[in-house]
Amino acid sequence: MYRWIGPISKSVEFQQTTFDYKITDTTKEIMSNSFETVPHSIHLNKFRRYTASIHVYHYGERDHATAHELARFIKDYCKKQSIDVCVSVPEMFGNIIVWPSNASKGNALQFLKNIYPDSSFFMIGDDTPDLDTLEHVDGFFAVGNAGTYVKEKALYVSPETYTKGVIDILTTQF
Structure with missing residues (x-):
């Protein structure tokens, strides 16, 4: 799971925005609204081992535009690094899901x-x-x-x- 930190960190640098970045229990974080006063936050689900679930928020609200931008960056970054992954942003939740392309x-x-x-x-x-x-x-x-x-x-x-x-x-x- 921690291999996703590289592409995400690079994307955060690319955004040139200050993000609160956590590897955390995303369900607990979302339920507690602990980040509603934070301008920009990215939460990486710590329980995933072979995939990544990345949640992007702006003052406690899902930031779909940044999630899509981050997803594009992760796709491009992984392609350049020859990391064969699938990246999607399910509209229902607005989080970014990353998984090995041969897994289903x-x-x-x-x-x-x-x-x-x-x-x-x-x-x-x-x-x-x-x-x-x-x-x-x-x-x-x-x-x-x-x-x-x-x-x-x-x-x-x-x-x-x-x-x-x-x-x-x-x-x-x-």
């Missing part, structure tokens, strides 16, 4: 299915990248905040969002 949830599920061939596999998703699991699962479910296209593919769509949606699916569908 579908590949991970296929790996697990090879180890546990007699098991059933189910997926709860909310965004288009979750759809690559469809051919590997016995059932696909969506939380209420999922994108329309994701909801169309689901066996069941929870009326609840985020974690409450996951709890709803687990308690009503299994």
Whole structure:
């Protein structure tokens, strides 16, 4: 995870703006609004090992423009360094997601299915990248905040969002 610090630091220098930059528990930070008085802040999720989730804020509000600019910079920087990654900014959350280009949830599920061939596999998703699991699962479910296209593919769509949606699916569908 810490290999993402280089591209992010370079981008922050490129921005020529003073950022509060943290490697932190992003959920805890977001829930506490501890950065709402900070002009510019970047929060890198400390729990990710092989991917990065980068949150960009301006006075406590998601800064989509800077997130997209940072994502472009990370893509260009990694390309120049021959680091093969995918970079996206899901509109639903506005954070930057970086992952190895050969990694996917579908590949991970296929790996697990090879180890546990007699098991059933189910997926709860909310965004288009979750759809690559469809051919590997016995059932696909969506939380209420999922994108329309994701909801169309689901066996069941929870009326609840985020974690409450996951709890709803687990308690009503299994």
